[in-house]
Amino acid sequence: MHIEVNRDLDKFKESVVLGLSARQLIYSILALALGSGIVLLVYPYVGLTIAAYIAVPVVAPIALTGFYSYHGMTFVEMMKLKFHFSGKQKELPYESTEDEDELLMMLLQEETESKKKSKKTMADRILDKKQKKGGHNP
Secondary structure, three states: OOOOOOOOHHHOOOOOEOOEOHHHHHHHHHHHHHHHHHHHHHHHHHOHHHHHHHHHHHHHHHHHHHHOEEOOEEHHHHHHHHHHHHHOOOOOOOOOOOOHHHHHHHHHHHHHHHHHHHHHHHHHHHHHHHHHHOOOOO
16 A cells, blocks of 8 residues: 655645645636636727736736745735835945045055065064174174
8 A cells, every 4th residue: 555645744735626725726716707807898998918918917916826925925925025124124324434545544554564564574684694694793
Protein backbone atom coordinates (compact mmCIF):
# COMPACT_ATOMS: atom_id res chain seq x y z
CA MET A 1 0.00 0.00 0.00
CA HIS A 2 1.37 3.42 -1.00
CA ILE A 3 0.12 6.66 0.60
CA GLU A 4 1.35 9.96 -0.82
CA VAL A 5 2.15 12.59 1.82
CA ASN A 6 3.14 16.12 0.93
CA ARG A 7 6.69 16.74 2.17
CA ASP A 8 6.07 20.36 3.12
CA LEU A 9 2.96 20.37 5.27
CA ASP A 10 2.98 24.18 5.60
CA LYS A 11 2.39 24.59 1.88
CA PHE A 12 -0.27 21.91 1.64
CA LYS A 13 -3.53 23.19 0.15
CA GLU A 14 -6.70 21.23 0.01
CA SER A 15 -8.27 21.35 -3.43
CA VAL A 16 -12.02 21.65 -3.90
CA VAL A 17 -12.51 21.59 -7.67
CA LEU A 18 -9.97 21.21 -10.49
CA GLY A 19 -7.04 21.62 -8.08
CA LEU A 20 -8.25 25.00 -6.83
CA SER A 21 -8.71 25.79 -3.18
CA ALA A 22 -12.02 27.19 -1.97
CA ARG A 23 -10.60 30.73 -1.87
CA GLN A 24 -9.21 30.45 -5.41
CA LEU A 25 -12.47 29.01 -6.71
CA ILE A 26 -14.62 31.77 -5.18
CA TYR A 27 -12.42 34.60 -6.43
CA SER A 28 -12.01 33.09 -9.91
CA ILE A 29 -15.81 32.74 -10.28
CA LEU A 30 -16.25 36.31 -9.02
CA ALA A 31 -13.60 37.65 -11.43
CA LEU A 32 -15.01 35.70 -14.36
CA ALA A 33 -18.57 36.88 -13.68
CA LEU A 34 -17.58 40.52 -13.22
CA GLY A 35 -15.25 40.52 -16.24
CA SER A 36 -17.79 38.94 -18.56
CA GLY A 37 -20.48 41.32 -17.27
CA ILE A 38 -18.31 44.36 -18.01
CA VAL A 39 -17.40 43.05 -21.48
CA LEU A 40 -21.04 42.31 -22.34
CA LEU A 41 -22.22 45.73 -21.14
CA VAL A 42 -19.51 47.77 -22.85
CA TYR A 43 -19.05 45.66 -26.03
CA PRO A 44 -21.85 47.24 -28.10
CA TYR A 45 -20.45 50.74 -27.57
CA VAL A 46 -16.67 50.36 -27.93
CA GLY A 47 -15.99 46.94 -29.46
CA LEU A 48 -14.57 43.73 -28.04
CA THR A 49 -10.91 44.76 -27.75
CA ILE A 50 -11.57 47.99 -25.87
CA ALA A 51 -14.15 46.22 -23.68
CA ALA A 52 -11.51 43.65 -22.69
CA TYR A 53 -9.03 46.45 -21.91
CA ILE A 54 -11.65 48.08 -19.68
CA ALA A 55 -12.41 44.80 -17.87
CA VAL A 56 -8.80 43.77 -17.13
CA PRO A 57 -8.01 46.49 -14.54
CA VAL A 58 -11.23 45.61 -12.70
CA VAL A 59 -10.74 41.84 -12.83
CA ALA A 60 -6.99 41.64 -12.13
CA PRO A 61 -7.09 42.72 -8.45
CA ILE A 62 -9.95 40.30 -7.77
CA ALA A 63 -8.07 37.41 -9.37
CA LEU A 64 -4.86 38.36 -7.55
CA THR A 65 -6.75 38.37 -4.25
CA GLY A 66 -7.64 34.74 -4.75
CA PHE A 67 -4.40 33.42 -6.19
CA TYR A 68 -1.49 35.61 -5.08
CA SER A 69 0.36 34.90 -1.85
CA TYR A 70 3.61 36.47 -0.65
CA HIS A 71 5.20 35.28 2.60
CA GLY A 72 1.84 33.99 3.76
CA MET A 73 0.05 37.30 3.06
CA THR A 74 -2.80 37.66 0.63
CA PHE A 75 -2.73 40.29 -2.10
CA VAL A 76 -4.94 42.67 -0.08
CA GLU A 77 -2.79 42.38 3.05
CA MET A 78 0.37 42.96 1.04
CA MET A 79 -1.06 46.03 -0.72
CA LYS A 80 -2.20 47.47 2.62
CA LEU A 81 1.35 47.15 3.91
CA LYS A 82 2.80 48.69 0.74
CA PHE A 83 0.51 51.71 0.96
CA HIS A 84 1.13 52.03 4.69
CA PHE A 85 4.90 52.10 4.31
CA SER A 86 5.03 54.11 1.09
CA GLY A 87 3.02 57.02 2.46
CA LYS A 88 4.40 57.31 5.97
CA GLN A 89 8.15 57.33 5.43
CA LYS A 90 9.98 60.29 6.90
CA GLU A 91 12.49 62.14 4.81
CA LEU A 92 16.00 61.41 6.01
CA PRO A 93 18.07 64.52 5.30
CA TYR A 94 21.84 64.24 5.09
CA GLU A 95 24.16 67.09 5.84
CA SER A 96 27.85 66.64 5.37
CA THR A 97 30.14 67.81 8.15
CA GLU A 98 33.09 68.05 5.79
CA ASP A 99 33.15 70.81 3.22
CA GLU A 100 35.74 71.36 0.50
CA ASP A 101 38.05 73.49 2.67
CA GLU A 102 38.18 70.89 5.44
CA LEU A 103 38.95 68.13 2.94
CA LEU A 104 41.84 70.19 1.51
CA MET A 105 43.20 70.80 5.01
CA MET A 106 43.03 67.07 5.74
CA LEU A 107 44.90 66.27 2.53
CA LEU A 108 47.61 68.85 3.30
CA GLN A 109 47.98 67.48 6.81
CA GLU A 110 48.35 63.93 5.49
CA GLU A 111 50.97 65.09 2.98
CA THR A 112 53.05 66.87 5.64
CA GLU A 113 52.87 63.84 7.93
CA SER A 114 53.97 61.52 5.15
CA LYS A 115 56.87 63.89 4.29
CA LYS A 116 57.96 63.97 7.93
CA LYS A 117 57.89 60.18 8.07
CA SER A 118 59.85 59.86 4.86
CA LYS A 119 62.49 62.37 6.13
CA LYS A 120 62.86 60.44 9.37
CA THR A 121 63.32 57.21 7.56
CA MET A 122 65.92 58.77 5.24
CA ALA A 123 67.86 60.13 8.23
CA ASP A 124 67.65 56.74 9.92
CA ARG A 125 68.97 55.09 6.78
CA ILE A 126 71.92 57.48 6.58
CA LEU A 127 72.79 56.85 10.24
CA ASP A 128 72.54 53.12 9.74
CA LYS A 129 74.90 53.27 6.78
CA LYS A 130 77.47 55.30 8.76
CA GLN A 131 77.33 52.86 11.64
CA LYS A 132 77.84 49.91 9.33
CA LYS A 133 80.86 51.55 7.68
CA GLY A 134 82.45 52.03 11.04
CA GLY A 135 81.86 55.71 11.31
CA HIS A 136 81.13 57.26 14.62
CA ASN A 137 77.74 58.56 15.77
CA PRO A 138 77.71 62.34 16.31
